[in-house]
Amino acid sequence: MKKALFLALLAAGGTALAQVGNPGGAINDRLGNPDYGVCRGTDPRCFHAWPRAQVKQYRVLLYTRTAGPRHANLGTPLGPGLDPALAESNVVQREMLRIAQENGWAIDYTEDPAQMLNLSGYNAVIFISTSREALDDGGKTALRQYMRAGGGFVAVHNAFGTLYNWPYYEGLLGNANFFDHGPARDGDVVVVDGKDASTSTLPRRWRFHDEWYNLVPFPTQVRFLATIDEKSWDPAQDRREGDGPPPSGPSPPNLPPMSRYPSVVGRSPGHGTFHPVAWCQYYDGGKVWATTLGHDAKAFEKNGQPGAAEFQAMLVGAIKSVMGAAPFCT
Structure with a gap:
């Protein structure tokens, strides 16, 4: 078996073979290369204890930190250093302070790359809706060394729109990256693995409002925890820029503007019948939990929107699991 795999790798020019048989069908089989040169996946032996x-x-x-588009729920950019003063608009930071206090955690927050050079004092590092080149070279090195020392990492929403050109980070996310999304809308989150610390208290299906990211590459070698049921949203809202003129009659609210010309190139990879929104994996010695959910400010507020309590419970369970306060990715 090992010899056959070696010969197959040679035939492919020494590069890793695409993972086939992904959930959702063959459309996901060749969306990227899942080999990042590290031990990754669901095998606990990849963890450095x-x-x-x-x-x-x-x-x-x-x-x-955002070095590109900034989600409204992050509010105005923060000042330098650790724990700078917050404005009323800094919803995510303020609500994460509340969540940490409710769970007895100490929490620091920052958007200053200089504060990311030594992460060894933290049981978990959480990226929420960061964007583009959010880390400099020193921060990249520190994050990699933190993971190799058995660190815990949680990626939320536009953490998937971050550090596109750093392959190590793409692997950290589970061999996945943000590609695009349709209009924000209501849909049903479906728990597909209720044994994890992040999902064990959740109902199997719960309503939520989000952007429902499409991903390229498609996550591989991870434990999938939750998906979005695409049949649960309004199909009339599937139109995007480049789709041409909308049909006659009343239009659903909040549609994106239509381009003058229809698109002549592929735009959305789709996910077949399986559209994951949360998963976990071991990566290069550390623990990673990731979700594409978390677009709206009200998702982080207490009683903020339908599904906010479930989203926050999932996030709390995720943080506990990566920092060792609860079983991880089981």
């Missing part, structure tokens, strides 16, 4: 000090209080670091 190094000796470490006993935890007296769990500490988490929230990073929300």
Whole structure:
């Protein structure tokens, strides 16, 4: 078997073979190369269980720097340093402070790349809707060394629109990256693995409002935890820029503007019959939990919108699992 795999790799020019048989059909089989040169997947042997000090209080670091588009729920850009003053518009940061307090965690927050050079004091590092080149070279090195020391990483929403040109980070996300999304709308999140610490308290199906990211590459070698049921949203809202003129009659609200010309190139990869929104994996010695959910400010607020309680419970369980306070990716 090993010899056959070696010969197949040689035939492919020494590059890793695409993973076939992905959920949702063959459309997902060749959306990227899943080999990032690290131990990754659901095998706990990929975790570096190094000796470490006993935890007296769990500490988490929230990073929300945007070097490109900025989600409204992040509010005005933060000042330099750790824990700068927050404005009323900084909903994500303020609500994460509340969530940390409710769970007895110490939390720091920052958008300053200089604060990302030493992560060793944190049990979990959380990226929420960061964008583009959010880390400099020193920060990239520190994040990689943090993961290799058995660190915990949580990626939320536009963390998938971040560091596109750093393959290590794409692998960290589970061999996945943001491609595009349709209009924000209501849909049903379906839990496909209810045994994880992040999903064990959730109903199997719950209503939520989000952008429902499409991903290229498609995540591979991960444990899928939740999906969006595409049949649960209004198909009339599937139109995008480049689709040509809309049909006659009343239009659904909040449609994107239509381009003058229909698109002549492929725009959306689709996900076949399986559109994941949350998963977990071991990566290069550390633990990673990722979700594409979290577009709206009200998703982070207490009683903010339908599904907010479920989303926040999932996020709390995720953070607990990557930092070792609950079983991980089981």
